Amino acid sequence: MNDSVMSPEYTDAVKNLLFQLADDDFMYSFRGSEWLGLAPHIEADIAYSSISQDTMGHAAMYYTLLENLGAGNADDLAHSRPASDRRNSILTERVNGSGYYLETPHYDWAYAVTRSYFYTQAKKVKIDSLCESSYKPLAEVAVKVRMELYYHRLHWETWFKQLMSSTDVAKKKMNEAIALVVADFGDVFSYGTQKEAIESNGLIGSEEALQEKWKMNIEPLLTSLQVQMPKIPDQPVKNGRNGEHTNDLEEGLTTLSEVYKFESAAVW
Amino acid sequence: MASFNTISEDNQLTNFMQRIEAGEKIEADDWMPEDYRQTLIKLISMHGMSEIMGALPEKEWVPKAPSLYRKLGIMAKVQDEMGHGQLLLRVTEDLLKPYNKNRADLMQDLFNGDLKFHNVFHMETKTWADAGIIGWLVDGAAIITQTDMLKASYGPYARALQRICAEEVFHAQHGESIIMALAEGTDQQKAMIQEALNRWWEPLLMFFGPASKETTGSSKQDLTIKYKIRTKTNEEFRQIFFDKYIPRIISLGLTIPDPTLRYDKDSNLWTYQQPDWNEFKKIIKNQGQRSEARLNLRRHSYEYNSWVRDALSANIS
Numbered sequence: 382m383n384d385s386v387m388s389p390e391y392t393d394a395v396k397n398l399l400f401q402l403a404d405d406d407f408m409y410s411f412r413g414s415e416w417l418g419l420a421p422h423i424e425a426d427i428a429y430s431s432i433s434q435d436t437m438g439h440a441a442m443y444y445t446l447l448e449n450l451g452a453g454n455a456d457d458l459a460h461s462r463p464a465s466d467r468r469n470s471i472l473t474e475r476v477n478g479s480g481y482y483l484e485t486p487h488y489d490w491a492y493a494v495t496r497s498y499f500y501t502q503a504k505k506v507k508i509d510s511l512c513e514s515s516y517k518p519l520a521e522v523a524v525k526v527r528m529e530l531y532y533h534r535l536h537w538e539t540w541f542k543q544l545m546s547s548t549d550v551a552k553k554k555m556n557e558a559i560a561l562v563v564a565d566f567g568d569v570f571s572y573g574t575q576k577e578a579i580e581s582n583g584l585i586g587s588e589e590a591l592q593e594k595w596k597m598n599i600e601p602l603l604t605s606l607q608v609q610m611p612k613i614p615d616q617p618v619k620n621g622r623n624g625e626h627t628n629d630l631e632e633g634l635t636t637l638s639e640v641y642k643f644e645s646a647a648v649w
Numbered sequence: 650m651a652s653f654n655t656i657s658e659d660n661q662l663t664n665f666m667q668r669i670e671a672g673e674k675i676e677a678d679d680w681m682p683e684d685y686r687q688t689l690i691k692l693i694s695m696h697g698m699s700e701i702m703g704a705l706p707e708k709e710w711v712p713k714a715p716s717l718y719r720k721l722g723i724m725a726k727v728q729d730e731m732g733h734g735q736l737l738l739r740v741t742e743d744l745l746k747p748y749n750k751n752r753a754d755l756m757q758d759l760f761n762g763d764l765k766f767h768n769v770f771h772m773e774t775k776t777w778a779d780a781g782i783i784g785w786l787v788d789g790a791a792i793i794t795q796t797d798m799l800k801a802s803y804g805p806y807a808r809a810l811q812r813i814c815a816e817e818v819f820h821a822q823h824g825e826s827i828i829m830a831l832a833e834g835t836d837q838q839k840a841m842i843q844e845a846l847n848r849w850w851e852p853l854l855m856f857f858g859p860a861s862k863e864t865t866g867s868s869k870q871d872l873t874i875k876y877k878i879r880t881k882t883n884e885e886f887r888q889i890f891f892d893k894y895i896p897r898i899i900s901l902g903l904t905i906p907d908p909t910l911r912y913d914k915d916s917n918l919w920t921y922q923q924p925d926w927n928e929f930k931k932i933i934k935n936q937g938q939r940s941e942a943r944l945n946l947r948r949h950s951y952e953y954n955s956w957v958r959d960a961l962s963a964n965i966s
Contacts, residue, residue: 414720417708417727418947421954423701423735430728437724441717456716483709485949490957544960551960640715640777647835649715649777649827 382515394578395516396452397468398585401572401622402507403443404469407459408630409500410436411637412473415482421490428536429493435529442522449518460641464631465624468573472500472565474621474630482636491554494544495562498537499599499611503569505534506594507585515583538602545606559611567617570595574623669877674804677743688872689803690744697737698759699767703787704730705943706770710780722823723780729816736809743805760948762935769852771937778831778838778845784824786849786894790856792817793889794879802877832901839902846898847906851924855932857890858883864926891919 382391413433420426444455452458467474477493480486508530511523544551570592572579580587586594596610603610619625640649661680668675675681704727711727714720738752745751758764769787774780795814801807831838860883862868873879881889898905909922931937935944 410720411712414711414724417711417724418701418704418731419950419954421951421957423731423738427728427731427735430724430731434721434724434728437717437720441721444717456718459717460715482712485946487953488950490954544957547960548956548963550956554956637712639713640710643715643777644835644837647838649719649830649834 382517390578391582392450394575394582394584395519396447396450397575398572398579399443399447399450399452399519400458400468401470402511403440403447403458404467404621405473405504406436406443407440408467408469408473408633410434410440411633412475412477413497415477415486416488416493419486419488425540432497432533432536435533439522439526439529442525446518446522456641460638464626464634467621467624467626467630467634469621469630470565470569470571471617471619471621471625471627471630472496472562472569474626474633475561475565476629476633489554489558491544491551491558492561494537494540495555495558497533498541499562499566500569501530501534501537502599503591503595505530506591506598510586510591511584514585519584542602542606545608556608559608563611563613564618566611567614568620568622569613571617571620571622573620669802672800672877673802674807675802676804684872685876686744686747688869688876688878689806690741691869692873692878693737693744693806694741694755694758695765695767697734697741698755698764699770700730700734700737702759702766702943702947703770704734705946706772706774706939707780707783709774710777713777714780715777719827722826726784726820726823729820733809733813733816736813737806740805740809756951760944760951765933765935768855768929768932768937769849770943771932771935771940772848772852773938775848776841776845777827778841779848781824781827781831781842782845782849784820785828786824786853787856788817788820788824789894790853790886790890792821793893794857794886797881797886798879800877801879806878828901832903842901843903846903850906851928853890854887854921854924855926855929857887859926859929860884864929888918891921895919 387395410433413429413436416426416433417430418426420429440459441455444458447453447458448455475496478486478488480488505527508523508527512520512527514520514523541555544555570588572588576588579585585591592613600610619627662682665675665680665682665685675685707723707727707730711720711723714723738755741755742752745754755764759766769783774783792814795810795817799807799810799814801810828842831842858868858870862870868883870879870882874882895905895910907922909920911920912918913920928937932940935941
């Protein structure tokens with residue numbers, strides 16, 4: 382379907398889904414950008430930075446689709462909406478570890494690798510489905526995202542595999558990270574209160590089908606590494622798709638919009 | 650006929666200098682005099698670490714960049730800088746082989762103060778305009794010194810610089826674009842650039858180093874010229890910077906914070922107030938505004954994540 386023949390209900394469903402996709406990638410990329418200069422190897426730093434940059438580009442494409450649908454200016458949507466209007470999964474808003482990025486933070490590489498690997502696998506399942514979306518502009522964006530996502534997934538899978546098959550210290554840290562990531566995974570495949578509208582309009586596959594596919598995709602690697610399949614919570618503690626968020630989001634938004642909000646009339 | 654290995658050191662040096670004079674490239678495995686190797690190690694490791702440490706002041710503004718477009722631009726820019734650091738450390742690692750030293754040793758040298766990073770990256774950043782000034786003028790200054798070394802006698806460095814300089818041109822455009830937006834913006838935005846320029850003017854003069862070794866007690870500029878690593882002196886670079894950027898800065902309506910600055914038509918040189926070279930000496934001893942804080946950030950993250958390097962280098966059966 383294209384913009385000219387859309388019912389108001391269909392348009393609302395598209396917007397809702399786009400906010401989920403855009404806010405997910407925007408926050409994931411923001412957290413990645415805080416890691417800049419601090420990764421354990423220079424090579425890892427460059428790769429992670431490249432992935433964060435690609436992901437910010439994906440967020441920008443979704444916000445632009447929203448702008449085209451009359452939801453508002455893309456920069457405003459990214460920088461000005463309060464936490465309660467955000468539709469990202471709580472997984473993407475979580476801090477990288479303790480401490481503020483401008484001071485001397487304790488960022489956890491095991492958490493970065495695990496969050497990125499699980500998130501990127503989930504994103505792949507969604508993007509594959511979005512390539513068939515009834516909303517043509519979104520399907521076209523998904524095709525572009527898929528090309529870059531291939532490398533992101535390969536990168537994080539390699540890290541996950543290497544750390545999980547290494548020292549006892551590394552395995553312990555990775556297992557702790559898996560527990561943290563899985564606890565926040567309850568809303569990753571959720572569409573929140575918009576489930577019916579999003580699914581019935583053929584915008585993307587169902588929550589259940591995508592979650593099942595995600596499990597099937599990661600199972601062979603996890604089994605080979607003797608890692609128990611994660612049990613995603615049936616009910617998320619907070620559902621970001623419905624605007625329920627942690628304080629981490631509020632603090633992150635304050636940082637990422639500091640200059641944008643410095644002067645309302647300014648063009649940057 | 651005597652093999653190359655049996656030629657005396659004097660002959661090797663003569664042969665080496667003939668190659669340098671003929672404009673040939675010296676490669677990593679070629680014979681080279683000790684002071685050539687040492688000069689290269691000092692120059693390239695400092696250049697590499699400056700790229701890596703230089704990512705930190707700009708990184709402070711990456712998450713805060715004020716639009717999607719600016720976020721994408723500055724992320725790409727800082728990533729490039731880390732990439733330059735990686736390229737240059739690889740070049741240095743090859744030069745370090747005879748000493749059995751590697752990248753981990755370079756990191757330790759940085760942490761204990763033996764390996765310096767460039768004076769500009771010890772400075773504090775206060776507003777988004779600092780990110781613009783760094784891109785526009787610091788990278789602009791770097792282009793002047795680095796393009797001079799594109800024909801450096803050491804092949805691996807000259808080749809790395811080909812790519813680095815090409816990317817630095819984009820960085821300067823990125824910085825200029827940030828500054829242009831501010832210059833055409835609100836009164837507060839204009840004030841923001843002027844304040845940033847006031848902060849960065851002295852560090853920019855210091856960027857090229859003192860005119861002679863009398864200022865700091867040592868300088869490698871004579872050796873680097875002798876070995877055709879570079880062609881111009883520190884002062885010549887500074888004058889090129891003035892020629893290129895003073896008119897541009899003024900055209901944006903900004904005031905250069907030096908009332909004595911003027912162009913001398915007789916000598917075709919700019920006269921200017923010298924920066925505080927005592928401050929420069931402090932900075933190169935890691936006693937600048939943010940020297941310890943940035944070193945500490947890198948040292949801390951390096952040590953905090955040491956388990957990752959241990960894990961990757963572990964021999965797991």
